Amino acid sequence: MGKRGQRAFERTLVCVIQALMGLELLVELRNDLSIRGILDDCDNAMNVIIKDATVEDVEGVQKQLPLVFLRGSNIRFVHIPDNVDIMKLVEERRLMLDQAATAYTGKGAPAPKPQASVTTA
Amino acid sequence: MADPVPCLDFFSLDFDALAALRTEGLQPPNPRVRPLDNLNKCRRILPSDVPESLANAPVRGPRSQESIAAQQRAKARTSLLLEKAAERARQAKVLDTIADKIRQGPLGLLVRCYEERARIQVWTRHTHGIRGTMVGFVRALDKHFNMVLHDVDEQYSVRRRVPRLVNKRGRAKVPKNEEEMSANSLLDKVREDGTERQRKEQIAVGVENLTEAMKELRLFPKLEYRRRHLKQVFVRGDSVVMVRKLV
Numbered sequence: 001m002g003k004r005g006q007r008a009f010e011r012t013l014v015c016v017i018q019a020l021m022g023l024e025l026l027v028e029l030r031n032d033l034s035i036r037g038i039l040d041d042c043d044n045a046m047n048v049i050i051k052d053a054t055v056e057d058v059e060g061v062q063k064q065l066p067l068v069f070l071r072g073s074n075i076r077f078v079h080i081p082d083n084v085d086i087m088k089l090v091e092e093r094r095l096m097l098d099q100a101a102t103a104y105t106g107k108g109a110p111a112p113k114p115q116a117s118v119t120t121a
Numbered sequence: 122m123a124d125p126v127p128c129l130d131f132f133s134l135d136f137d138a139l140a141a142l143r144t145e146g147l148q149p150p151n152p153r154v155r156p157l158d159n160l161n162k163c164r165r166i167l168p169s170d171v172p173e174s175l176a177n178a179p180v181r182g183p184r185s186q187e188s189i190a191a192q193q194r195a196k197a198r199t200s201l202l203l204e205k206a207a208e209r210a211r212q213a214k215v216l217d218t219i220a221d222k223i224r225q226g227p228l229g230l231l232v233r234c235y236e237e238r239a240r241i242q243v244w245t246r247h248t249h250g251i252r253g254t255m256v257g258f259v260r261a262l263d264k265h266f267n268m269v270l271h272d273v274d275e276q277y278s279v280r281r282r283v284p285r286l287v288n289k290r291g292r293a294k295v296p297k298n299e300e301e302m303s304a305n306s307l308l309d310k311v312r313e314d315g316t317e318r319q320r321k322e323q324i325a326v327g328v329e330n331l332t333e334a335m336k337e338l339r340l341f342p343k344l345e346y347r348r349r350h351l352k353q354v355f356v357r358g359d360s361v362v363m364v365r366k367l368v
Contacts, residue, residue: 010215011222013267016355030248030360032279046357058281076245078355086261086269086353090215098211 009044010094017078018042019089025050027070028077032058035068046072220262228264234366235259243268244362245277251362253277257351266358273351282340289337 009015017039026036027050037053050068080086128137131150141147157163167174224232234241238258245252257273 011219011263012265013219013261013263013269013355015215015219016261016269058279072357073359075357076360077357079351080269080353080355082352084353087214087216094215 007097014042014044014046015090015093016086017046017048019086019093020078020080020084023081023084025081026079027075028079029070029074030076031074035070037068040067043072046075048072048075216261219264223262223264228262228266230366231259231262231364235262240367241270242365242367243270243356244364245356245360246362247278247280251278252360255351255354255356256367257354260353263358266356266361266364268356268358268361270354270356271352273354274348275351276346276348279345279347281343281345283343284338285341286336287339289335 007015009018021039021042023039024037025039026034027048028034034056035050035053036056037050040049040051042048048070050070051066053065053068055063055065055068127133127135128140129144129147130136131141164173164175164178169176171177220232220235223229231241233239240256240258243255243257245255253276255270255273255275255277257270259268260271261267261269
């Protein structure tokens with residue numbers, strides 16, 4: 001059996017947000033603020049870093065911020081670009097992680113066990 | 122201390138182990154000696170004249186070819202099974218696996234909506250109270266109620282602070298030297314002058330000054346209702362109140 005539960009984020013939809021890294025998104029916060037910018041990083045708790053952000057409040061007042069760190073619990077919505085297929089992106093990312101794991105260490109990805117050598121008493 | 126009964130005396134030949142176990146409060150001669158895991162382990166301490174001792178153990182011959190071959194086959198079988206299971210795990214779509222985990226229980230209704238591509242209505246919340254509803258199709262789902270919705274019609278309310286003109290708090294002060302700007306004197310002035318344009322200007326200025334004296338701009342909280350259409354949106358679970366499946 002491959003290492004089930006190897007990656008904690010692959011058990012919740014945080015993997016969707018992580019697959020969207022590098023794209024321009026609109027993030028809506030719980031206090032009705034919206035931040036539009038490039039998603040730079042996302043962790044397992046959905047905390048995100050957004051670059052070149054434009055923050056807009058309910059009234060419509062805009063502000064430019066070069067780098068924003070946002071705590072995941074404050075997110076209400078993440079607007080995904082229309083042309084993006086999340087199923088495909090998530091699978092691609094997972095494939096990339098599997099390949100990256102084998103490339104460096106030889107472990108990490110589910111691999112067949114080597115045959116045991118013959119021993120005589 | 123009384124003489125121990127022969128069947129309960131650890132050093133006697135008539136020692137009955139079962140009776141000793143059943144006797145309450147009976148302590149072995151040296152209670153600090155660690156108990157052995159199983160009978161086999163006691164072979165090492167038995168004297169060599171006892172037939173069960175290690176010295177009299179039969180010598181194990183070299184493993185036969187059949188037994189070695191059988192072991193190899195068994196290992197090959199298990200490794201093949203492991204490989205197949207790993208391959209299946211890799212083939213399974215991540216999003217399907219995540220949704221699969223909540224199939225049992227109340228969230229199973231949502232999982233069925235996800236599989237049937239049914240339309241659902243999701244109620245979302247502010248800090249205090251309902252924000253609005255979203256009607257759309259489920260693209261992804263998880264146990265926290267995080268969802269990716271598709272083709273969404275959202276009707277929601279937003280709390281804003283709206284500026285409004287209201288009477289000033291307390292008594293409005295009309296300055297003395299501008300008394301001539303009061304409403305009546307305005308009309309008199311207007312009648313005096315002939316030109317219509319001049320008349321209008323004077324009224325406008327007069328009204329403005331009066332307004333300034335008596336009214337002010339204040340921000341009021343207002344609940345504004347909006348609606349919009351979203352193609353694809355990720356909803357975080359802690360904003361979800363309720364979900365309803367639509368036929």
